[in-house]
Amino acid sequence: MTKAEKFFRDPRIAEAKKLIFSALSDAQKTITSVEPPSEKNDLVAEFADVRGMPLYFSYIGSGLGNGALVELTDGSCKYDLITGIGVHYFGHSNPGVMDAAIDAALQSTVMQGNLQQNIDSLRLGQLYTKLSGFDHCFFSTSGAMACENSLKIAFQKKHPAARVLAFEHAFAGRTLALSQITDKPGFREGLPPTITVDYLPFFDQKNPVESTRKTLEVLKTHIKRYPKQHAVICMELVQGEGGFWVGSREFFKAIIDVLKSHDIAVWADEVQTFGRTENLFAFQTFDLDGLVDIVTIGKNSPACATLFNQSFAPRPGLLSQTYTASTSAIHAARYMVEYALDHNFFGPSGKIQKLHKLFTEGLAHLHEKYGCIHGPYGIGAMIAFTPFDGSDAKVKEFVQKLFTNGIISFVAGSNPTRVRFLLPVGALVENQIPEIMQILEKTIQECL
Ligand SMILES: Cc1ncc(COP(=O)(O)O)c(C=O)c1O
Missing domain, CATH: 3.90.1150.10 (Aspartate Aminotransferase, domain 1)
Structure with a gap:
């Protein structure tokens, strides 16, 4: 047992917590x-x-x-x-x-980061890789940063391809790069162009067959117009900021089949959907296991993250951050995910x-x-x-x-x-x- 473990188990801490939670309850x-x-x-x-x-x-x-x-x-x-x-x-x-945040406050540091990770980061990363089936989990302090990291991993892997595919009305965040994917002219007003994005119409639940046909047609047109230039597609499986438009397995599968045949990476942006559909990950709800290359999470996971397989692992230098998450975000994320899984959410x-x-x-x-x-x-x-x-x-x-x-x-x-x-x-x-x-x-x- 480390000295820290002894400290965390000090009965005075349990006593102090009892008092706090009794005051909270009142x-x-x-x-x-x-x-x-x-x-x-x-x-x-x-x-x-x-x-x-x-x-x-x-x-x-x-x-x-x-x-x-x-x-x-x-x-x-x-x-x-x-x-x-x-x-x-x-x-x-x-x-x-x-309670999880109090435990985090008892840890040696408020934040964890690239050079200094406590055991909590390791345990949460292991939990997320186990639950998602991906090999790796890289933490970051916001959904946008998780998405930036996803873009960088995809670009490095697919270099020199540098174009991105995304759905109309997508939202991926507001960094200089992501504001080009986010399909809102007002959100990039006055910003210099960074990456080039080609848009596809999203699924229409009222018209599944026709909307899928139309999206595939537009996708093939983009690929034909810019051969070998697309590195990755950014897909929200349920459009969040765009208005809660829900996709379907058949729609995504049809698109992914075309993408795979052109060596284009598939990134599911689950910052908004994580923990909100019938499964922890929406890609599991849409039965897309094994078809998605990168997943980003945030929001419900206060420790935001980019999940990817070894074949997409970045070379040294591409990803690093002073802060990867606050200790309380890491503790709270683990508590909430484990609770949700154990309590039939x-x-x-x-x-x-x-x-x-x-x-x-x-x-x-x-x-x-x-x-x-x-x-x-x-x-x-x-x-x-x-x-x-x-x-x-x-x-x-x-x-x-x-x-x-x-x-x-x-x-x-x-x-x-x-x-x-x-x-x-x-x-x-x-x-x-x-x-x-x-x-x-x-x-x-x-x-x-
Ligand atoms: C799908 C999606 N991606 C990325 C983001 C950006 O996350 P953050 O606001 O934490 O940077 C959001 C935020 O709403 C989102 O809904």
Whole structure:
């Protein structure tokens, strides 16, 4: 046993934790449902001033929550169904996540990095390689950095091919390179061109055969026009920022067959889908095991990562970072993934599917009653609907009203713009859904 292990097992630490969790439990008993603000504060304006940009919502967290409910500094309590765009899988002030973070705080360093990895990084990397079936796991501090690393690995492997394929309405992050893949002109306005991207139309669930045929035709045209120049395709299996559009195994398989015959690498960007479909990885849900070369994860895994096989291993010098993840991100990621696997989150009758069913039934009911909300769309713990005409302005108004009424959601896609939820699966309980549906109904009535 190392000296550290002896320290972590010191009974005084267990005693201190007992006190902390008893205080937490008392504090959480005061947050049980939605509450309006109790005071007006200037913190949101101060925040906008500091960062030079307004915040999207009047949201500054107080630092306490109870599962799906979060307290803000204005004293309000709200259902957080977007969780920082899919970050807090276990909601707010989850005792298990907090326990993992306390253990992390007891470690020798706040951050881990290229030259200094504690045993926690090793264990999480081993867990991810085992669960994904990939040989290697390289950590990074953001989804975008995991995606940058994926691009670099693919380019090095396929050199001198330097073009990228991606789907229309893709989102891969906002670095200089990724903002060329991310299909939003506004997000690359004023930036110099870096990599060259050729776009393919995404799958249309309403028209599977025709949309697959069309995508294959466009793909073959790009490959013919630029022979041997494409290094990699960036694929979101479910388009996240693009509006929760869901692909299919047949669609991806048909594309991958063409890509493989032209030696083009397949990268599944799972930053948004990780932990949200019927399996831990969406590529497993779409039965694409063995067909994908690189996978990137983030969000639900606060330690973000690029997973790849030995045949894609980069040469020394290509990847390195001072920080690979914070120690608390590593501990929390391991806790959440292991908990989700041990507590029946996945599979056809897992918690993700149960929540999906309850939400989609509730939304379908509202559709029948009011006709002015369309959908539901999405998969697993990614649920969306289109309110009213789906115009940007109307949906933003709806999302802000929903926020005022006690539910935090966010927009996705455009033409139509949808409202989306990235459910905190580890926190949400079934008996909260009726209150959530009531708030949705009230907001619909206010917007009629
Ligand atoms: C599919 C996808 N890739 C990459 C990213 C970038 O991740 P991050 O914001 O952590 O840099 C996101 C973020 O929304 C995403 O949804």
